[in-house]
Amino acid sequence: AQSVTQLDSQVPVFEEAPVELRCNYSSSVSVYLFWYVQYPNQGLQLLLKYLSGSTLVKGINGFEAEFNKSQTSFHLRKPSVHISDTAEYFCAVSDWGAGANNLFFGTGTRLTVIP
Amino acid sequence: DGGITQSPKYLFRKEGQNVTLSCEQNLNHDAMYWYRQDPGQGLRLIYYSQIVNDFQKGDIAEGYSVSREKKESFPLTVTSAQKNPTAFYLCASSIGGGREHSDTQYFGPGTRLTVL
Numbered sequence: 470a471q472s473v474t475q476l477d478s479q480v481p482v483f484e485e486a487p488v489e490l491r492c493n494y495s496s497s498v499s500v501y502l503f504w505y506v507q508y509p510n511q512g513l514q515l516l517l518k519y520l521s522g523s524t525l526v527k528g529i530n531g532f533e534a535e536f537n538k539s540q541t542s543f544h545l546r547k548p549s550v551h552i553s554d555t556a557e558y559f560c561a562v563s564d565w566g567a568g569a570n571n572l573f574f575g576t577g578t579r580l581t582v583i584p
Numbered sequence: 585d586g587g588i589t590q591s592p593k594y595l596f597r598k599e600g601q602n603v604t605l606s607c608e609q610n611l612n613h614d615a616m617y618w619y620r621q622d623p624g625q626g627l628r629l630i631y632y633s634q635i636v637n638d639f640q641k642g643d644i645a646e647g648y649s650v651s652r653e654k655k656e657s658f659p660l661t662v663t664s665a666q667k668n669p670t671a672f673y674l675c676a677s678s679i680g681g682g683r684e685h686s687d688t689q690y691f692g693p694g695t696r697l698t699v700l
Contacts, residue, residue, distance in 0.1 A: 478624065512674055512691035559626060572689060574626040
C-alpha cells in the first residue's frame with residue numbers, strides 16, 4: 470500500500486524567506502505525486518503534480534517541487550514566501566494502474582508566514 | 585462556472601440522527617470521491633464512485649452510505665452507526681473512466697459537520 474510522510478506538522482517562516490516542505494512516500498511501483506493547499510475552512514486546491522518527465526515541477530503561486538526517485542521524496546519549495554501563503558499543505562500519492570485513482574494523503578504541514 | 589459544490593457549509597445534528605451531505609459537480613467527471621478530514625490526520629477516503637450506479641468502499645466506510653444515481657451528484661449519508669461523525673467532509677471529482685492514469689482530483693469547499 471502507498472503511504473505518505475510529511476515530517477513537519479508546522480513550519481513557521483518569515484515573510485520573503487525561502488521555505489521547503491518535506492514529503493516522502495513509500496511505494497514499490499511508479500506513482501503520481503501531488504501537492505495541494507488548503508486555506509482555512511476551504512477545500513483543497515491543486516498546487517502542482519508530477520506525472521512523468523522532468524523531475525522539477527513548477528506550480529501555481531511560485532511553488533515548485535522536485536521528484537527524487539532514489540530518495541522517494543517530493544519536497545515543495547518556494548524561494549520567497551508571502552503572507553498569503555499561510556495555509557495547510559498536503560502531499561499525496563496515487564497508484565499507477567490501480568484501476569481507480571485513489572489518493573493517499575500525508576497528514577499535512579501548516580505553513581505560517583510571519584510578517 | 586464549472587466546479588464542485590457542497591452544501592451546506594456548516595451542519596449541526598443531534599446524536600443518533602442520520603444526515604445527508606450534498607455534493608454536485610458540473611465538470612462532466614465520471615469519478616467522484618468522499619473524504620473525511622480530522623485535525624492532524626490528513627484526509628481519509630470514505631467512498632468513491634468511478635461511474636454512475638457504481639461505488640466502492642474506501643478506508644473508513646463504516647457508518648456511512650452513498651448513492652450515485654446521477655453523474656453529477658454523489659450524496660453522502662452519515663448514519664447513526666458512525667461513532668464519531670464530527671469532522672470536515674470533502675467531496676472531489678476527477679475525469680475518471682480509466683481514460684487518464686494521471687487523473688487529477690478537484691475538491692469542493694467542504695461541509696463541516698458537528699454532532700451535538
